[in-house]
Amino acid sequence: MIVAPSFLTADLNHLESEIKSISYARWLHFDVMDGIFVPNKTYDYQMVSTIKNYSNQFFDCHLMVDNPMPDIYRYIKAGANLVTIHYEALGPATKVALQAIRDLKAQCGLSIKPATPIEAIVPFLGIVDLVLIMSVEPGKGGQKFMESALDKIAFLKQYREDNHLTFLIEVDGGINLSTAKQIAMAGADVAVAGSFIFNQHNREQAIRDLENADQN
Numbered sequence: 001m002i003v004a005p006s007f008l009t010a011d012l013n014h015l016e017s018e019i020k021s022i023s024y025a026r027w028l029h030f031d032v033m034d035g036i037f038v039p040n041k042t043y044d045y046q047m048v049s050t051i052k053n054y055s056n057q058f059f060d061c062h063l064m065v066d067n068p069m070p071d072i073y074r075y076i077k078a079g080a081n082l083v084t085i086h087y088e089a090l091g092p093a094t095k096v097a098l099q100a101i102r103d104l105k106a107q108c109g110l111s112i113k114p115a116t117p118i119e120a121i122v123p124f125l126g127i128v129d130l131v132l133i134m135s136v137e138p139g140k141g142g143q144k145f146m147e148s149a150l151d152k153i154a155f156l157k158q159y160r161e162d163n164h165l166t167f168l169i170e171v172d173g174g175i176n177l178s179t180a181k182q183i184a185m186a187g188a189d190v191a192v193a194g195s196f197i198f199n200q201h202n203r204e205q206a207i208r209d210l211e212n213a214d215q216n
Helices: 012-020 045-052 069-078 087-103 118-124 148-162 177-186 203-211
Strands: 002-005 027-033 058-064 082-086 107-112 130-134 168-172 190-193
Touching: 002 203, 012 045, 027 045, 027 069, 045 058, 045 069, 058 069, 058 107, 058 190, 069 082, 069 087, 082 087, 082 130, 087 107, 087 118, 107 118, 118 148, 130 148, 148 168, 148 177, 177 190, 177 203, 190 203
Parallel strands: 002 027, 002 190, 027 058, 058 082, 082 107, 107 130, 130 168, 168 190
Antiparallel strands: none
């Protein structure tokens, strides 16, 4: 399983050393919040440009914003390899936004909040590179993993197989060794983990443990 560390819980006063401490990970996850779509507000596209100076990881940018259209170009220009938008923010305009990401030569992802039924995004599964399942309510810290995410992961895995698709299944929220094993067994390909990694002294080992969670 691919592990995408989220550095929200990192020491941003020592950002370069914090990012280098997780350089073993193939992906790096950017949690972008605008304080409107979700309660909290984080950094903007300039953070992507800054980290690009000392990281060659795959940049996975999750836009938890009310109007992602203006941000798509900014984040891709700054160095995002994959941009994930929310179905709840766009509704009928979701396909237009996904195509805009593709037109800018980046990979496109689509995410849903826990309360949104997985069936809502079925019309878009043929054009996405990744589906991000939120296993906590986005924008709120300290939440426990919602096991309802497992059914969504299993649905996506089966749908992907039945329709010969290749999108990745990513999960974000409450990820630790136990929940990483659960999502891997359900069919997840990518796990986003923040505090579990950054609270460890040996962060490389924490990433390795998550990568191999389904084998333990």
